[in-house]
Amino acid sequence: MSDKLTKNFPSIKQATPVNSLEYKFKGIPDPYWIAGFTSGDGSFQIRLRKLNTNIGYRVSLLYSFHLHIRDLDVLKGLANYFNNSSENLISNDKKVGISSDKSVHLQIAKFTDIKDKIIPFFDKYPIEGVKSLDFEDFKKVCKLIENKKHLTPLGIKAILDIKLNMNQNRKF
Structure with missing residues (x-):
C-alpha cells in the first residue's frame, strides 16, 4: 500500500x-480455441476514413487483438496459425506490434486475407455469443466491398449503418 493509504x-x-503463476503459451490446441479466444479478446472492426474523393470515404475491415505484452506469444501463435509466419502475418502488411504502454497488438486488415482466410475460418469454426453478431455484420460489409458497393453513396450509407450498430453500439 502507498504511504498515503497506510496513513x-x-x-x-x-x-x-x-x-x-506465470502462464506459458503452449500453442493453439485446435481451431475452436481461436474462436473462443476471439470471442473473448478479439475485435471485428469496420473503418471509414474520410477522403477527398467523389464518395468521400475509404472503407477497410480489421480483425484485431490488443493484449498485455505478456501475451505476445499468444499473438505470434495466432499469426503462425493463419500463415505459418509471425513475421508476415498472412501478408506483409500485417503487424504484431508492441506499444509503449506494455501492450501488444495483432492486426489483419488486407482485404483478401479477410475475405479468403479470416471469414471462411470463422464460418467453419463459429464464434459463440454476442461477438458472433459483430462477425455477421463484418461479413456483410465484406460482401458489400467485394461487390464494389463501397464505391457508391448508397453502399457507404449501408456500411455506415452497419458500423454504427456493431460492437459497443449494438442495441438489444
Whole structure:
C-alpha cells in the first residue's frame, strides 16, 4: 500500500505479496480455441476514413487483438496459425506490434486475407455469443466491398449503418 493509504487507513494491514503463476503459451490446441479466444479478446472492426474523393470515404475491415505484452506469444501463435509466419502475418502488411504502454497488438486488415482466410475460418469454426453478431455484420460489409458497393453513396450509407450498430453500439 502507498504511504498515503497506510496513513489514512491504519487499521488495514498490508497484504503479503503473493507470487502469481506465470502462464506459458503452449500453442493453439485446435481451431475452436481461436474462436473462443476471439470471442473473448478479439475485435471485428469496420473503418471509414474520410477522403477527398467523389464518395468521400475509404472503407477497410480489421480483425484485431490488443493484449498485455505478456501475451505476445499468444499473438505470434495466432499469426503462425493463419500463415505459418509471425513475421508476415498472412501478408506483409500485417503487424504484431508492441506499444509503449506494455501492450501488444495483432492486426489483419488486407482485404483478401479477410475475405479468403479470416471469414471462411470463422464460418467453419463459429464464434459463440454476442461477438458472433459483430462477425455477421463484418461479413456483410465484406460482401458489400467485394461487390464494389463501397464505391457508391448508397453502399457507404449501408456500411455506415452497419458500423454504427456493431460492437459497443449494438442495441438489444
